[in-house]
Amino acid sequence: MASTRGPEAPRDPVSRDRAxxxxxxxxxxxxxxxxxxRRLAQALGVEAMSxxxxxxxxDDIIDGMVDLVFDEIALPSTDTxxxxxxEDRAHSARAAWARHPWAISLMRSTPGAATLRHLDAVIAxxxxxxxxxxxxAHAMSLLDSYxxxxxxxxxxxxxxxxxxxxTATESxxxxxxxxxxxxxxxxxxxxxxxxxxxxxxxxxFAFGLGLILDGIEAAHRGASG
Amino acid sequence: MASTRGPEAPRDPVSRDRAxxxxxxxxxxxxxxxxxxRRLAQALGVEAMSxxxxxxxxDDIIDGMVDLVFDEIALPSTDTxxxxxxEDRAHSARAAWARHPWAISLMRSTPGAATLRHLDAVIAxxxxxxxxxxxxAHAMSLLDSYxxxxxxxxxxxxxxxxxxxxTATESxxxxxxxxxxxxxxxxxxxxxxxxxxxxxxxxxFAFGLGLILDGIEAAHRGASG
DNA sequence: TTTCGTACCTTACACCGTTAGGTACGGCGG
DNA sequence: CCGCCGTACCTAACGGTGTAAGGTACGAAA
Numbered sequence: 001m002a003s004t005r006g007p008e009a010p011r012d013p014v015s016r017d018r019a020x021x022x023x024x025x026x027x028x029x030x031x032x033x034x035x036x037x038r039r040l041a042q043a044l045g046v047e048a049m050s051x052x053x054x055x056x057x058x059d060d061i062i063d064g065m066v067d068l069v070f071d072e073i074a075l076p077s078t079d080t081x082x083x084x085x086x087e088d089r090a091h092s093a094r095a096a097w098a099r100h101p102w103a104i105s106l107m108r109s110t111p112g113a114a115t116l117r118h119l120d121a122v123i124a125x126x127x128x129x130x131x132x133x134x135x136x137a138h139a140m141s142l143l144d145s146y147x148x149x150x151x152x153x154x155x156x157x158x159x160x161x162x163x164x165x166x167t168a169t170e171s172x173x174x175x176x177x178x179x180x181x182x183x184x185x186x187x188x189x190x191x192x193x194x195x196x197x198x199x200x201x202x203x204x205f206a207f208g209l210g211l212i213l214d215g216i217e218a219a220h221r222g223a224s225g
Numbered sequence: 226m227a228s229t230r231g232p233e234a235p236r237d238p239v240s241r242d243r244a245x246x247x248x249x250x251x252x253x254x255x256x257x258x259x260x261x262x263r264r265l266a267q268a269l270g271v272e273a274m275s276x277x278x279x280x281x282x283x284d285d286i287i288d289g290m291v292d293l294v295f296d297e298i299a300l301p302s303t304d305t306x307x308x309x310x311x312e313d314r315a316h317s318a319r320a321a322w323a324r325h326p327w328a329i330s331l332m333r334s335t336p337g338a339a340t341l342r343h344l345d346a347v348i349a350x351x352x353x354x355x356x357x358x359x360x361x362a363h364a365m366s367l368l369d370s371y372x373x374x375x376x377x378x379x380x381x382x383x384x385x386x387x388x389x390x391x392t393a394t395e396s397x398x399x400x401x402x403x404x405x406x407x408x409x410x411x412x413x414x415x416x417x418x419x420x421x422x423x424x425x426x427x428x429x430f431a432f433g434l435g436l437i438l439d440g441i442e443a444a445h446r447g448a449s450g
Numbered sequence: 451t452t453t454c455g456t457a458c459c460t461t462a463c464a465c466c467g468t469t470a471g472g473t474a475c476g477g478c479g480g
Numbered sequence: 481c482c483g484c485c486g487t488a489c490c491t492a493a494c495g496g497t498g499t500a501a502g503g504t505a506c507g508a509a510a
Contacts, residue, residue, distance in 0.1 A: 013488075037467060049468080050489050058467065105330035108381040116408050123410035133418045141378070141426070142371070142433035149374020153366070156333040183341050185348035193358045201366070208367035208437075211444070215436035238457075262498065274499080275458050283498065 014044050016054045020064035024100065027065065032102040059109070067112025069103040072096040075121040082129035083213055086139075089122070090147050090209050097151030098202075104151045130224050139216045146212055150205055157201060239269050241279045245289035249325065252290065257327040284334070292337025294328045297321040300346040307354035308438055311364075314347070315372050315434050322376035323427075329376045355449050364441045371437055375430055382426060 012018075022043050026035045037058060041048040055061055074092040076085035097104050111119075119140075126136045180187035193199065237243075247268050251260045262283060266273040280286055299317040301310035322329045336344075344365075351361045405412040418424065 036465080038465080046488095047490060049491080052468075053488060104377075105333075107377060108330075116404070116411060120408040120411040123414055127410060133414060137414065137418055138429060138432045141375070141429040142436065145374035145378055145433060146367070146371050147374070148377055149370035149372070150366070152329075152332060152373055152377060153370055179341070183345040185352060186341060186345040189348055189358060189362065193362055204363060204366040207363045208370060211367065211440035212433075212437065215440050219436070261496080263496085271457095272459060274460080277499075278457060 014046055014050065014054055016060075016064065019044060019051060019054055020061055020068055023061050024065050024068055027102045028100060032106075062106055063109045063112055066103055066106050066109050067114045069096055069100045070112070070118055071114035072099070073118060075118060076125040078125070078128075082125055082131075083217060085125050086122075086143060086216075087209065087213060090143060091205075093147050094151055094154075094205055097148070098154060101151075101155035104148060104155050107148065129220075131220060132223060135216075135219060135223060138219070142212060142216070146208060150208070154201065239271055239275065239279055241285075241289065244269060244276060244279055245286055245293055248286050249290050249293055252327045253325060257331075287331055288334040288337055291328055291331050291334050292339045294321055294325045295337070295343055296339035297324070298343060300343060301350040303350070303353075307350055307356075308442060310350050311347075311368060311441075312434065312438060315368060316430075318372050319376055319379075319430060322373070323379060326376075326380040329373065329380050332373065354445075356445060357448060360441075360444060360448060363444070367437060367441070371433060375433070379426065 019040065023035055023040050026040060026043060037051055038048040040061070041051050044051075051061075072092075073096045074089060076082075076089045078085075080088075122140060123136060126139055127133075131139065194201075244265065248260055248265050251265060251268060262276055263273040265286070266276050269276075276286075297317075298321045299314060301307075301314045303310075305313075347365060348361060351364055352358075356364065419426075
């Protein structure tokens with residue numbers, strides 16, 4: 001009986017970090033709208049108002065959640081060419097956003113330590129490869145916009161399972177039977193391309209990423225030799 | 226006294242379209258969190274529960290709001306080269322998202338008529354220019370991810386006014402004085418680049434868009450002649 | 451004249467984030 | 481040993497949210 005709370009509940013104490021971690025689990029399991037202070041407290045074995053001892057308010061928790069997702073993104077490695085480092089980072093980021101689809105629409109929150117660390121490492125990588133400041137800013141804006149935008153599209157797909165997307169799209173099309181009349185090109189693309197077996201929207205990511213990195217590489221070569 | 230409601234309140238009747246339009250105005254003015262059924266009803270001169278006669282629920286309103294923003298995006302013109310059409314469309318989309326920053330994180334909603342019409346027109350434009358189905362899907366995923374991602378980044382900036390971004394960033398950096406120690410590259414970029422007079426994040430958009438269109442054009446030429 | 455559909459209304463409920471103000475308890479100085 | 485104090489939790493309550501249930505005034509139609 002090490003606990004002072006009696007023999008029946010040897011729960012460990014709440015902390016901001018633990019609250020944020022459990023909040024991420026809740027959002028992963030049931031979406032962001034299933035995260036309330038009361039439910040989070042219950043998951044921690046505590047009453048709602050007790051959270052405010054460890055946390056400023058709900059936005060504070062959400063800031064922490066986003067920063068925790070950022071912490072899952074691999075930093076660009078320092079001992080590989082910049083292009084490999086950026087490619088790996090992009091895939092790692094996409095995977096992180098896909099694991100936590102609720103997070104992508106919360107980027108408005110004030111950046112935390114992991115977020116800043118990540119940005120800093122990316123700048124260091126590109127500057128270390130000889131990028132000018134201007135080109136570094138261009139490349140970061142372009143890459144991050146693409147990765148985040150792709151994650152946003154992916155999060156808005158009907159379902160996350162690759163196979164279920166097809167059936168969901170199909171039922172959507174069937175539901176809107178008039179579609180082939182009102183939106184013939186969209187219907188054609190759905191039927192002849194997206195609904196084909198083996199198609200997965202996630203595969204589109206590599207094409208755009210390669211194209212963007214090609215363009216950045218060309219701009220870099222053109223500028224620096 | 227044409228109204229049957231007495232002489233003092235000649236308000237016109239509520240409809241789904243009018244409710245959605247007023248909801249967009251409310252969100253534009255005070256952000257998405259300032260939109261509640263009660264406040265929307267009040268703006269329409271009606272009680273909250275009366276809205277449910279015209280609208281299924283709040284999500285129904287939000288779906289309509291997003292579709293209304295999509296309706297503001299210019300369709301790709303049919304009598305210009307595909308590249309010009311895509312460029313104009315991208316700038317129009319960015320401007321629409323910038324006018325309604327709350328909308329970009331709501332794309333998860335089920336697509337409405339304007340959204341589908343837009344998608345259909347983009348497919349028609351590219352297919353008409355000789356793009357294969359595969360390349361059309363690639364190009365759309367890439368362009369939309371970039372445009373939406375850029376809008377998402379832009380919406381998460383501290384303030385929308387170009388001049389205020391700098392002062393906000395500056396105060397942010399000053400507040401985190403340790404930053405130049407913990408995140409030296411980020412601090413350097415902020416001081417030597419972003420905080421320089423004349424820098425506006427929105428200007429980054431054109432660089433990435435041009436680079437992406439160059440790449441798509443090269444892929445198209447390589448595939449079709 | 452009765453009936454009906456339209457467009458609005460009031461009431462009520464469960465839940466939300468958060469303010470205000472306790473309370474049990476381990477460790478500390480005296 | 482006693483009293484104090486900070487830590488970590490608690491209950492009660494307030495104004496706000498979306499919305500289910502059901503009522504009401506009224507023009508038009510039967």
